[in-house]
Structures are given as structure tokens and as C-alpha cells.
Amino acid sequence: MIYVKPEMEIIELERVPITQLSVVPGETVVVPGVDASDPF
């Protein structure tokens, strides 16, 4: 029987800084969407 010792993988989680808004340069057509299909 072979025992395999799993290697402990340590992932250094990068602390995500609170950043500014990101600017999309130039002229944009597609922007975020939200479904508004139900009649209201």
C-alpha cells in the first residue's frame, strides 16, 4: 500500500486593496445590464 502525503499548498492571498473606479476609455456601447423583463 502506498501512502501519499498530500503536500500542503499555501496560497498567499493578496490583500485586495480598495481601489478607485476603473475608467473605460474611448467610446463604449455595452454597459452592465439588469433584467427588467417582468411587466411592472
Add this chain to the structure above:
Amino acid sequence: MMDKKKMMNLTKKLVAGCLALSVIVAGIVVTPKAAEAEGEIVKGEITYKPMEMATYWDTNSKTAPVLADHIFAGWYTADANDEVTAIKEADGIPANTTTYAKFVPAYVLSVKTQVEAAAEVASTATKPESTFLRVLSSVDSEDYKNVGFEILLGDGEKVLEVAPITKVYEGLKLSETDTEVIRPNGVFGAAATYFTALNMEDISYKSFSSKIYIRPYWTTLDGTKVEGLAKNVRVEDKYSDYRYISVPVNLLTDGATPAEVAAGKVTMTYDATKFTVAKNDGNYRIDTGRLMSEMVYNVVESNGVGTITFVGNLNTINTNIAADGLYANIRFIRNEGYSEATESDLALTKTANDFCNWGEEKQEIIAW
């Protein structure tokens, strides 16, 4: 709508109540250019006002300071050359340093909308099964954590879930083939640098005449959520042959905390040769805002001058309400022959100086 006599009686009662304690200065409300007070830093239309951050901010509770006709846009420090730096939420209140509240003109955080060209006609033959409504607001810089929109559908009973947005845009087109590009400073004003945008997708034709309430907000880098100028829109407002213009009336206040109102009056005049207020069943119909549930209003169009008087409110006369939000929303119709007239051609003249709180103390409120 209340009949004119009852309304006049209510108006007299309200105004008399306010007058009992202070003189009402009725006048034309204009957007004042911020006078540079001692210690203020002014950059174009943006003002950095020295204020005590600790009065408004701690790690668990953050409120926005207010300045007439402006929207709070974050806490800043400044160096000896008046170069300003945004304070990050994680940094907390800086020690031994003057803190500045940044204020931008209120129009920056207001709402405009677009629909696709196919929906811009009202005739049944060409009306699409569904369309999208593109909702726009703006920011003056990238110095925000996120931006977004509060959207209520119909009479407000349905909330559209919208995730916070972190991308902003220099310019927008409606389609790849569209040659027209819109820019934030052209749509909102000089201090608007980038668009914030959201598509409300697949709106069924059954909802084209339904009310959509939209209020933009941003979260500053110090973590304060700030709400802007709200508006009611309808997809059919954009039908070119209906000739509608939706004009929101928001109440803003000047003071350390939002002033509280129980009642008040706003009078507006407009050029009735070019515009009329939309009617329903022969009566003028104006959408009540979200501050005062049963707005009373009266519309008179005579000798080329239209006058709208709002009196709010019968049910809140004994309750104070923070004056911060949509008071009413008028739908104007461009008259025949004036199909090209725009919102700026409306030249509304507003008088809104006689609000009072429950104690009948006069409150400085501006209708915007």
C-alpha cells in the same frame, strides 16, 4: 388632486404657520456659485470645505455632510499647495490634520436616460415587443469605491436588484453603428468627467407607460454612501411623437444634518406657449415624489404663463421628514410646433423658501 379653494386654504394655513416664526423671503432660486470662505479650496465647480470629519464619520456609522445645491463626494486632506488626497476608509480619521469635505454640483449625481431608436416612436406598428432603457449618471473623478442606482418599478412595490458598479466611461454610443457619441460634460455639466451607466434590459411593451423611480448613489473612498437627485422616468417619455420631458423636483437642505420638513410650498412658472403639463382624464397629473405621499398641487396655464403650486402635505403636517429626495416629478409635453424644445428650454422659475418643520420653524430647503 384637491380643488383650488381647499388648496388655497391649506396654503394659507401652512404659510401662516411658517410666517409666525420667521419672515419668508420669497425669491427666485438660482444655483449659487460657492463663495470661497476662509480655508476653503475651490477647484472649478468643486469645493473642499474644512469640516470636522469626526462629526460625521466613525468606523460603524457614516453620514454625509450637506451643502446647498451640492452633493458630498468624500473626505480629503490637503498639502501646503492645496493638492488634495482622498482619505481611505481603512486609514480612518487622520490625526492633527485639517479634513476637508468635498462637494460637487448636485447635477453630477443626477439621472438621464436613453432608449434604443426603435422605441422612440409611439405608433403601434413600429412599437417593439421590448426595449432597453439606458440609465446614466456621472462622477467627477475615479475617487469612489463604487456607484450605482436604486430602482423601484411601478408604484414602488418592486425593487430592481442592481449590483454596485465599478466601471465608468469616457463616452457612450447607443450601438456600434451609431455615429453620435455622448460625453458626460455635455449631458450633465462641466464637472461631470465620466458616465456611470446601466441598461435595464428587456422591458416589455406592457411596461412602457409604467413609472420607474431611479436614484443614483456613490460610495466615497472613506466608505460613505451618498444618494443623489432622484427622477421618475417612463420608457414612453422617450417617444419622439409624445414629446414628453420628465422634470424631477428634489429637495436638498443646507445644514449639519438634513433639515426636517412637515409642510411647505413650491411654486414654479414656465413658458406655457411651449410646454404644458401632461393630463390624464382631462386633469393635470403630476407624480408625487417619495418624501410626501399625498402631494397636493395645482396647475394654471394662463396668458402664456404656466404656474404649478405644490403644497405638501396634509398627512405629514404633524410629522417631520428629512428633506432629502424626490418631492414631485412633473411630465411636461412640448406643445405642437415645439418638438425640438428641450429641458433647458423650460427655464423653470422656482420659489421654494417657505418650508417649515413640525414646530412651524422655517427650514431652509431648496427645490432642485
